[in-house]
Amino acid sequence: MGKPTGFLEYERKEGGYRPKAERLGDYRAVELQVPEDDLTLQSARCMDCGVPFCHAYGCPVANVIPEFNDLLYRGNWQNALDILLTTNNFPEFTGRVCPAPCEAACVAGINQEPVTIRQIEMALIEKGFKEGYLGPNQPDSYNSAQVAVIGAGPAGLAVADTLNKCGYRVTVFDDAPKPGGLLRYGIPEFKLEKKIVDRRIRLMEAEGIVFEPGVRVGEDISYRYLKSRYQAICLACGARGPRDLPIPGRDYNGIVFAMDYLTQQNKRLSGEALDPYMEITATDRNVVIIGGGDTGSDCLGTALRQGARQVTQLEILPEPPTERDPSTPWPMWPLILRDTHAHKEGGTRRWAVTAKAFIGENRAVKKVSCVEIEWRPAPSGDGQIPMEKPGTEFEIEADLVILAMGFVDPGPCKLIDEIGLKLDHRRNVKTDHNRMTNVDGVFVAGDMTTGQSLVVRAIADGRKAALGIQSYLEK
Ligand SMILES: Cc1cc2nc3c(=O)[nH]c(=O)nc-3n(C[C@H](O)[C@H](O)[C@H](O)COP(=O)(O)OP(=O)(O)OC[C@H]3O[C@@H](n4cnc5c(N)ncnc54)[C@H](O)[C@@H]3O)c2cc1C
Numbered sequence: 063m064g065k066p067t068g069f070l071e072y073e074r075k076e077g078g079y080r081p082k083a084e085r086l087g088d089y090r091a092v093e094l095q096v097p098e099d100d101l102t103l104q105s106a107r108c109m110d111c112g113v114p115f116c117h118a119y120g121c122p123v124a125n126v127i128p129e130f131n132d133l134l135y136r137g138n139w140q141n142a143l144d145i146l147l148t149t150n151n152f153p154e155f156t157g158r159v160c161p162a163p164c165e166a167a168c169v170a171g172i173n174q175e176p177v178t179i180r181q182i183e184m185a186l187i188e189k190g191f192k193e194g195y196l197g198p199n200q201p202d203s204y205n206s207a208q209v210a211v212i213g214a215g216p217a218g219l220a221v222a223d224t225l226n227k228c229g230y231r232v233t234v235f236d237d238a239p240k241p242g243g244l245l246r247y248g249i250p251e252f253k254l255e256k257k258i259v260d261r262r263i264r265l266m267e268a269e270g271i272v273f274e275p276g277v278r279v280g281e282d283i284s285y286r287y288l289k290s291r292y293q294a295i296c297l298a299c300g301a302r303g304p305r306d307l308p309i310p311g312r313d314y315n316g317i318v319f320a321m322d323y324l325t326q327q328n329k330r331l332s333g334e335a336l337d338p339y340m341e342i343t344a345t346d347r348n349v350v351i352i353g354g355g356d357t358g359s360d361c362l363g364t365a366l367r368q369g370a371r372q373v374t375q376l377e378i379l380p381e382p383p384t385e386r387d388p389s390t391p392w393p394m395w396p397l398i399l400r401d402t403h404a405h406k407e408g409g410t411r412r413w414a415v416t417a418k419a420f421i422g423e424n425r426a427v428k429k430v431s432c433v434e435i436e437w438r439p440a441p442s443g444d445g446q447i448p449m450e451k452p453g454t455e456f457e458i459e460a461d462l463v464i465l466a467m468g469f470v471d472p473g474p475c476k477l478i479d480e481i482g483l484k485l486d487h488r489r490n491v492k493t494d495h496n497r498m499t500n501v502d503g504v505f506v507a508g509d510m511t512t513g514q515s516l517v518v519r520a521i522a523d524g525r526k527a528a529l530g531i532q533s534y535l536e537k
């Protein structure tokens with residue numbers, strides 16, 4: 063424990079955001095870093111609790127938080143980073159986009175503000191890159207087994223990085239033009255600049271990992287081909303099957319899925335080719351986003367930067383409380399109203415509302431017909447069900463509707479059928495405790511087995527699959 067009285071002396075300090083007017087004029091990262099000196103004092107707020115809930119309960123990769131806080135307070139940045147890297151392959155991603163369940167579980171958070179763990183994590187890794195603490199480090203020798211990883215999102219990258227460090231030659235295939243998965247094509251630039259993804263990919267290449275972008279496994283190359291060349295295969299293809307809204311008028315032009323919209327903007331910013339007939343932009347449009355979650359918030363921030371006339375975000379659930387709800391006590395992830403930076407930038411949020419129909423003209427959407435919802439106890443006694451409130455119908459002008467209602471399954475994947483993988487009731491791929499599927503030597507990691515989740519969970523799952531592959535290959 064760096065300073066026993068630190069939590070009594072110092073208040074939580076965050077980096078904050080660039081001014082609204084400035085950040086709306088570009089797509090650069092909105093969050094600012096806490097200056098180094100202030101950060102050292104922030105680490106002094108850590109109480110080195112007997113049971114560190116942040117590490118043992120909150121953080122999916124089990125970052126050893128009290129230990130790196132202690133080292134940072136003593137000015138030992140390099141050892142603090144070494145400790146962080148024992149549990150997290152990519153702190154520069156989680157340090158930027160993790161919702162920080164560790165902070166929700168921080169003991170200081172019971173009666174004051176939690177330690178700024180996420181920002182400390184980001185500062186440690188950025189210092190590491192700046193000071194050259196990170197390598198490249200290739201293993202001393204490679205063994206004969208080779209592994210193919212399909213999917214270069216955070217799960218696939220974590221599998222590849224972990225196995226490479228253990229001396230396995232790894233090739234990562236991805237159907238997208240560049241590696242990164244949702245880090246590159248889903249999460250907007252203003253949350254995670256793509257130069258951060260490029261930097262990591264360059265380091266992984268320098269450490270010996272081979273990337274084969276632009277290859278769709280199951281179509282461009284077959285499972286049979288991979289099986290003949292690699293001793294183990296890990297699928298990390300994500301869960302991109304979007305939830306649809308099959309209401310009247312769904313076929314009008316101008317109604318798109320969030321991922322199509324966000325992917326285009328990310329490609330546009332990095333100068334990648336777009337189909338000119340399929341371009342989606344919110345410029346000068348009345349935009350309605352259906353879905354009040356984080357993906358919806360990413361669409362909001364993007365639409366505001368594109369110059370939308372107005373943006374409305376609809377959510378079927380009621381507005382959450384502003385204080386932690388008693389149904390999610392500490393150290394649980396709290397049910398609480400979350401305003402992202404995008405919500406502070408503009409747009410209107412409406413809660414407990416559902417869309418009933420899309421109204422159009424000349425094959426294009428013009429309005430969304432909506433009604434307010436009341437949540438009532440289900441007759442079965444199990445949970446609540448939405449009931450329309452009579453007389454509350456209303457319409458919203460809309461020439462672009464973005465469906466951001468979550469993801470239901472891995473989406474169409476010829477590979478799953480070709481290999482004959484068993485799926486669970488949600489169509490996620492089933493695995494054993496080592497992340498191996500029903501097919502010998504075929505493993506799965508990340509959203510493809512857990513369902514759409516978080517970057518940190520994908521990394522945690524990738525690490526788990528890598529250990530499963532290692533014990534399989536060492537049998
Ligand atoms: C818009 C959006 C914003 C998000 N924001 C956040 C956030 O702020 N914080 C957070 O923690 N989480 C966020 N998430 C969730 C997070 O991005 C995912 O949980 C995480 O990326 C899952 O990692 P993954 O590696 O399992 O899959 P993915 O990142 O989806 O990567 C899968 C990769 O596999 C490739 N692939 C698929 N099929 C094939 C095939 N047959 N052959 C070759 N390649 C294939 C895909 O092209 C893709 O590159 C967000 C998700 C979305 C959609």
Ligand code: SF4
Nearest residue numbers: 121156160162164180
């Ligand atoms: S990865 Fe996420 S949960 Fe874990 S320490 Fe970092 S911010 Fe917290």
